[in-house]
Amino acid sequence: MKNMDNPENLAQCPFRGTRVGGAMGKSPQLDDWWPNRLQVELLHQEQPVANPLSDENYKEAFNKIDLQELKKDIKAMLVDSKDWWPADYNNYGPQMIRMAWHSAGTYRIADGRGGAGQALQRFGPINSWWDNGNIDKSRRLLWPIKQKYGASLSWADLIVLTGNCALEIMNFPTFGFGGGRRDAWEPDRSTYWGPEFWNGKPFKESKVGEYYDGHPEEMVTQNLRWKGEPSDPNRDLENPLAATHQALIYVNPEGPGGNGEPKDSAMAIRESFKRMAMNDEETVALIAGGHAFGKSHGMASADKIGPAPEAAPMQAMGMGWQNSEGTGFGKYTMTNGIEGSWTPDPTSWDNNYLINLFKFEWEKTESPAGAIQWTPKDPNAPKTPDAHEEGKMNDLMMMTSDIALKVDPAYNEICQKFLNDFEYFTNAFSKAWYKLTHRDMGPKDRYLGPEVPEEDLIWQDPVPKRDFDLIEEAEITSLKQNILDSGLSVSALVSAAWSSAAIYRDSDKRGGANGARIALEPQNNWDLNRPDELNKVLSTLRSIKDDFNGNQSGNKRVSLADLVVLGGCAAIEKASKDGGFDVNVPFTPGRTDAIAEQTDVESFDWLKPVSDGFKNYHNDKVGYNIPAERIFLDRAQLLTLNAPEWTVLTAGLRVLDQNFDHSKHGVFTDRPGTLSTDFFKVLLSMDYEWVPQNDREMLFDIRDRETGNIKYTATRCDLIFGSNAQLRNIAEVYGADDGKERFIKDFVKAWDKVMMLDRYDVKDD
Template identity: 80%
Template sequence: MKDIENPQGLSECPFRGTRIGGALGTAPQNEDWWPQRLPVDLLHQEQPVANPLRDENYKEAFSKIDYEQLKKDIKELLVSSKDWWPADYGNYGPQMIRMAWHSAGTYRIADGRGGASQAMQRFAPIGSWWDNGNIDKSRRLIWPIKKKYGAALSWADLIVLTGNCALEIMGFPTFGFGGGRRDAWEPDRGTYWGPEFWDGKYIDEIPKTTDHKGHPGEMVNNNLRWVGGPKDEYHDLENPLAATHSNLIYVNPEGPGGNMDPIDSARNIRESFKRMAMNDEETVALIAGGHAFGKSHGAVPADKIGAAPEAAPMHQQGFGWHNPVGSGNAEFTSTNGIEGSWTPNPTQWDNDYLTNLFKFEWKQTKSPAGAGQWTPVDPDAPKTPDAHLDKHEDLMMMTSDIALKMDPEYRKVCEKFMNDFDYFTEAFSKAWYKLTHRDMGPKDRYLGPEVPEEDMIWQDPVPVRDYELIDAVDIAALKKVILDSGLSVSALVNAAWSAASVYRHSDKRGGANGARIALDPQNNWDLNRPAELNQVLNTLKGIQSDFASKLPGNKQVSLADLVVLGGCAAVEKAAKDAGFDVEVPFTPGRTDATPEQTDVESFDWLKPVSDGFKNYHNDKVGYKIPAERIFLDRAHLLNLSAPEWTVLTGGLRVLEQNFDHSKHGVFTERPGQLTNDFFQVLTSMDYEWKPQNYEETLFNINDRATGSTKYTATRCDLVFGSNAQLRNLAEVYAADDAQERFVNDFIKAWDKVMMLDRYDVKDE
């Protein structure tokens, strides 16, 4: 009950006397009490205990499915309308295309997050975004298929395959399908999607952001997500976001902020689709191809629609967006608020979308829900059948459609597609394949009979090995040659770490396989110490050539393998110099990619803007969060646990891996040896820590007795002493009995990173 002292009617916690709120009342969380807390627990998501299918071999189970029967089951379901959610035009195909598109369309190239691979559409926040309105019904409609095939068919694979089947039943030839996506079993707590507004309204306030100390930062429009200035002077889309509005997958179909300006819309489309790894031709192909089917729904205003699934009452059992008008579905359906179809034949693949877009002039109008849309000026323009009633309606275009006609570059692509329907069909087919598979990583992970033979450059292909692998004797001999070459431990470790640590577990891109560390653009990244790196690569190439002449038969060693082997040999030497005779695991089999197999522009997105492992921070980039938070993100992208993150950092510091050869964090008198000195100094009370600047980005480590500066450090060093969770881990490795544990744990974590991209030999 509301009262004067409690105007919002919040509950009082009976145990701690704290005020709680929410649907049934939820206590303040750590993030509420300590908003600057470093959420190290993000590294421990996807716990095996959360997965009820953890003992299942998905690859084996999927291979046993009668694939043709599966597709037949899906296609039969798509034309079997259900009374509780009637199919538009008697065909669920269009809404299933939307379901698959919106599942895959969250992918973004900046950090590889999003996409269809884990079916995150089933959880908040994605499942409750306004743009995903009524997709909850689409997933419930295909539940009978999931129920039949059970653990052998993930939701993630089913969603994408259903989209493919939907296209096929409407006459469109798909390019292919690869299974192998594994479902998540808990919401993604680590991905930053931008500020969330849950009511679906477009809020035009532009609040100020703050830096990590609470000082005012740049202006950010929380609705439009553009950094820089007022909404008519946008500068850039906030990194790493790809969607231009809160609650949307791509852009506002009514135009930025609903302003119905096609030119502004085109700018938003280009930036958004570029951030989702699509060029202009792919962008037009996806929009024009997708809008060849189905309709948009806007029969009822947004303020009449109920809460999203995550906030819906229990009796709705996972359904959201309750519509109280009429039957609540069929002709009364509302999703994004725009009403109508783009073509006269909404369940047939044809070129009518582009033909009508360019043949007719279009005028602004409003949908029944009040959303801005466009209708033909010519009263004799073709009509489209109503999806449920025995009548015809005017065609509809969105502002984002008119943008393709108004933007000069998009217009050229449209005209090419109009003049060559076969080319358009092929372009949409390949773009759809890329959209729905972009986040899956190497083709080694693809399953099923419809995986295309053709390698696409966005898959970062590597050559198939056509030679015999080196054996243990060869490996031992190569290690000796490498260590006798005069290359330093630090230089060898840098080359191997730089090659492997670019991997992203989000979209399975990067890694040492392919030896792209020797190619543009990775070869020239400043954080890889390029001059030193190329000295190492040239030496290893000489060893490769010399060794090849001595190897019997068809046995060879790739540069990619030599780079990793050199790092492993260096770690062994560093451990031996510290008093431990150990062997670092090494698995050969990598091959060397060519420049023609490398998309330079796409690969350049893999370069970190900040990398705490190397104490690298690009000061030309404006940051709104502290370096250690980005460092945590790097560890997350490498799929590291908190102990692995901790032990790797301590080891890399004493092995002198700072990108600029600085001494920040090199807390040792014996650099190049694999010791636990970093942790011993970090946890010692013989020192005190003094900031060098107001922002607390650099620090002096001073001897308490003399006051002299002994070491220097960055935030990415001292976070392992300041954060409670990380300090407890640092203390484990700082203990007097911990040196051997430290060496062994470092080697295990090192091997994990070296093997992250080896999907040719591991089942993930």
């Protein structure tokens, strides 16, 4: 065995991409050499081989749990303080609320990423964000519960349920709980969390001028995601981000950039919480409700705190932020640097947070760690008991983000409503907490357990329950023929079906064809959906639906949602037959039609892509500086596509004339509307050269090498399948002479996958 004290041996590793051993660091990787390379491998995360429970049916396992017994176990743990991490006020409830909140609070509405759904809080980078300081201890406290229930209880469900139990033991009535979250088994490498570099140190210790990992081009605390100064009412936060700075969940509690200005803080809060899908009332309810419990910790200076979990030494066993001040825990605990509690009774649900916020004037002070916080000016203001020293009383504390609720007129008005009606406030916080912790779960069909509320909430994008019998094979065949005989083109039918289904995003399980929201505002008027053509298709399909349903003597019915998908399937069968192959495109009936009252137009409008390579659509007005093909990769991942599925769907949609504006970019065929491998034949041919139309290199002319004539035009989202090494090798499979039948088969399979992505009513997620 090699002597690992020898530096020469430390620098050698059988995995050649890594050099180990202290400051020796890391040798260049593929993305260091070619930083602009499209990372197609991001489509292949979360492989079954990474999941030791891939053979388990989680839905069945969870439903066998006695939920009340599980909650009893959790609640007993919450009041059983441990010497290695003693509970504040002998109650772990407040810190468990923070754990659940921060797990769910990464959710953002722009792309649906983040949230509690996979317990990604267990992995980097999230587990090491300074805003998640010491949450690693909360999960360790929960390990005996997880150990007892094993594969039947995911960490994702346990984290949220523990937050609910914590609220309940402190006399707060929760709205409900739905299980069904599946754990991730590896870090999320695809989500874009922001442009800033970050050195992993506590926020207070990271100074402007320090560099991340030796990169001088961007400074640690330079906030690059905002356009405009903190006091600028028109400042804008980069899409799709929601947190106001790297390593934060929401906003800096000391104000933007730690400036201590409540008005600036209010603007940041409003933008951040809006990006988290919360309106003003929900925002105030969450802040005021959450701060009714527990305390903040700032008894040690940042230079006393060790590295975050991902950089902690091996002997720390995955726990970070080791504190060398005093015992390192209890009264010496350090998280965000702010010290104190908001209320005189931090383990009971009451309205004292708002009462004290408005009853007293507050002056700016500093915590022992040097953080900005606020203290009552009135020396007779109530005190709060110390979390660990019996008999000791401390001043109340407010953060700059708390004072923001008082100085902002709209937030102030909501606070007054909550102050005057504690029952209303309780209900508002209860529903807002439920939304926060369930927002990324998608349809209620995914919710498990006896505490799922009966009430449908508009943010769940509800669809009516089916109350009719399903159509069968004979009716399906007849309806397909009626659709094809209607005069609607293959291109129009495919476009309507794809536009309906392909806005699905697996990040928060929103979108999809079920509900037929393609026929409702705002989706039916999105420019990328060819609205004029779309509404002609919908009008024709409604007539077919009415004729069919009106002629049924029994309870058999067909929905518009089903007809939209069936029309696409029929069109693909025709397009394939025109290309020389007879195929049967799978179709599963049972979708229902939502109504306008079940659709939150403002929230649903966030599902509109800013760029969609499947349709060669790119909204330049948004101002993205990201190449279109990278956003295209993101779209493919949101649809859970692997690289071959992405490739065949793009090629098929091009020859089926699916560009949003009917342009001919990428339509490398002389027979549009026929399902063929023509896209690959042109893409891979050396008979052509590919010439950018201008310096932007967004559009390209495909010129005949011999004559110089322009044969076709293309976008970056077309040429990436020939320029990227991984995608080109896939394209060669389908572009080969023996690849035609394989292409048709794989296209149909991928098409059906997309049509079924949101069918949680019939599939086991």
